[in-house]
Amino acid sequence: MKERLQKFLAAAGVASRRKAEELITAGRIAVNGVVVRTLGTQVDPVEDHVTLDGREVRAREAGRYLLLYKPPGCVTTLSDPEGRPTAIQYLTGVSERVFPVGRLDWDAEGALLFTTDGELANRLAHPRYGHRRTYLVKVKGDPPVNALERMISGVRLDDGPARALECTIQERADKNTWIRVVVGEGRRHLVKRLCESVGLNVLRLFRPEFGGVTVARLRPGEFRELEAEEVALLRRSAGMTQGDAPARLDASAGFEDLVKTLIEAIPTTIGQEQTAALILQALEGFSEATITSALLSTDGFTWGNFVDIDATAYARYLAANITVVPE
Numbered sequence: 001m002k003e004r005l006q007k008f009l010a011a012a013g014v015a016s017r018r019k020a021e022e023l024i025t026a027g028r029i030a031v032n033g034v035v036v037r038t039l040g041t042q043v044d045p046v047e048d049h050v051t052l053d054g055r056e057v058r059a060r061e062a063g064r065y066l067l068l069y070k071p072p073g074c075v076t077t078l079s080d081p082e083g084r085p086t087a088i089q090y091l092t093g094v095s096e097r098v099f100p101v102g103r104l105d106w107d108a109e110g111a112l113l114f115t116t117d118g119e120l121a122n123r124l125a126h127p128r129y130g131h132r133r134t135y136l137v138k139v140k141g142d143p144p145v146n147a148l149e150r151m152i153s154g155v156r157l158d159d160g161p162a163r164a165l166e167c168t169i170q171e172r173a174d175k176n177t178w179i180r181v182v183v184g185e186g187r188r189h190l191v192k193r194l195c196e197s198v199g200l201n202v203l204r205l206f207r208p209e210f211g212g213v214t215v216a217r218l219r220p221g222e223f224r225e226l227e228a229e230e231v232a233l234l235r236r237s238a239g240m241t242q243g244d245a246p247a248r249l250d251a252s253a254g255f256e257d258l259v260k261t262l263i264e265a266i267p268t269t270i271g272q273e274q275t276a277a278l279i280l281q282a283l284e285g286f287s288e289a290t291i292t293s294a295l296l297s298t299d300g301f302t303w304g305n306f307v308d309i310d311a312t313a314y315a316r317y318l319a320a321n322i323t324v325v326p327e
Contacts (some may be wrong), residue, residue, distance in 0.1 A: 001044070005040075006024060063117045066113070067113055075106055098116055100113070108135075111215045112207075132165065135180070137181055138203045142177050162190060162194060192205060
């Protein structure tokens with residue numbers, strides 16, 4: 001079945017559709033040896049030979065990538081010896097053998113990815129690859145500042161030391177507080193145990209996104225297919241891409257120029273963590289001195305919680321402060 005060339009390029013992980021259109025109009029794409037500059041050109045992923053700057057672009061094998069808004073009260077495993085409800089039961093109509101990426105606790109809710117792509121699942125779930133996991137945690141009362149600081153500095157749990165990469169207040173209510181916790185591993189009940197180790201009483205645990213792909217517009221128990229661009233972005237963040245690397249940024253440019261450059265490759269469905277990962281790739285190769293200089297010259301920047309400025313800190317800062325909304 002034929003499809004538009006820019007859609008094929010995006011699905012293959014080369015670039016976003018808008019960036020792919022730029023590659024086409026720039027004359028960098030050839031189909032069966034002939035340079036193509038016309039947007040909307042149809043290609044057959046199986047029969048046609050597509051190249052970028054002379055390098056072959058291969059169609060990825062078809063797979064399933066599903067994002068479930070896991071409700072509380074079910075387990076992530078495909079089957080449960082105790083007969084408890086499983087998350088996969090919500091994937092009605094899915095005939096392929098998909099499996100969950102990582103875990104989400106029985107009483108936790110939010111983003112849970114299912115796929116047939118074993119390599120991607122391993123890279124996203126394995127601690128070696130340092131995939132960041134973001135949670136919103138509802139705790140009783142108003143947590144003291146030193147409790148959040150202890151979670152970041154590290155505590156000792158029954159299975160070894162552990163720490164949060166980030167821990168901040170998200171929203172306060174009369175009797176409860178939502179805190180945002182980011183961890184770099186998926187140990188069993190890790191976030192809940194971190195909170196309890198510093199005296200916090202967890203009332204609710206919600207994961208709003210996985211790999212930057214959010215459950216926005218989904219209700220508990222609903223799922224959706226990932227868009228081709230979302231899959232490509234996940235694979236790029238896991239170091240599994242082909243074709244061009246993300247465009248490098250001019251670190252001397254103003255903040256809005258940086259945003260406009262980045263926004264071309266960032267769809268509305270991804271979250272801050274995925275955005276930061278893409279920015280970090282784009283910043284690769286710049287010296288820390290250059291990055292620090294660019295950040296300090298950004299209008300409205302304050303040092304805030306930063307102690308040292310490096311590429312990672314800069315990427316997170318930009319991701320959190322992007323104000324231009326994609327069309």
